[in-house]
Amino acid sequence: MNGGPSDPLSLDQAGASDEQLQRVHAILLREKPEPTEGYSPLPLLLLGLMSAFILFSAIYLGRYSGGFDPMVYDERIPPGMLVDNAAAPVAQDPKVLGQRIFTANCAACHQVTGLGLPGAFPPLAGSEWVAGPDERIIRIVLSGLSGPVTVKGSPFNLAMPSLGPSLKDEQLAAVLTYIRSEWGNNAPAVSPDKVKEIRAAVAGHPGPWAPEELLKIP
Template structure:
């Protein structure tokens, strides 16, 4: 009769197999303690100390030694000398061309034309008032009614600038009206100073060309 396996040997074999399996496995991940290097802490402390010293000692009433050294006066630019010419064409390009177009024809049904417009070639004082205070509501131009809005430029442009842009449009696209003077614009500004809202189109401005 053959000998039966020794249970203790079988258990020992299983234990050896389990130990070998565990040996083949990697250790469970764990987090090691890694303190910040001392030289990094020293650099941070030095930067903080330098920043504090700079803030305390830097003059606040002088331009900085580095970076943008422009003053407020530099940003405002050089004041225009009295009597210096103003480029009306450039002002038209920056303030008017989006609506009235470079051709002066405007956009049909939306923005009225300046070419041949009775409002442009008529009274210079009234043209100045329109630019200064703006217009809303129905406005008839060359027999066509427009119902839109033109912004006021009194706060954006000075008298000489409004005179220049008006003189420009009154001499372009076949228009032959006389130039507008800054004095005319100044008088129109004073006359309409109390206005709180734009002109109400034809109802407020009367007949075009008058």
């Protein structure tokens, strides 16, 4: 406004008349109020919207985060339901279940490649044991195996622990089906019913099997 006709200072200096001053004031009063210091309050509507959004987000996370459990692959499944889900054979693709169980229970020794470790852990890839009768490998995972054994022409002599107590019939069937179809292996699937049947039949067997004991099974 400097130097303009409505600038009070320049009007004063110019010796403005009362009439002119009144006109100038009328113009000034029409102008917006001077900005004030401090904060103006947040509009209530915006505050309400933001609160509603935060509330919604909190409820959404509580409902769909799966408890931020790394094992939850479907965020709509609450963590508490995971165990039931894994136990229900219909709800789980056996191939996926088998791979998961293999990684968690077998890969430390037999390796994810299924190649084992020469001189220590025998290979499952291309193994005649894996391709052989399911009556034998079910017994191996149920009770373990120890004693001299030959796999793909190489001798091994360590002990494999029993996994029967820690894995259910469906889980053992899934992992055996997995090792029979992975790494180029191509042997028929193992059914949970078969595992159940053999588990009942060998219930009284003390300790791990000796390989020659299993080779007698046709």
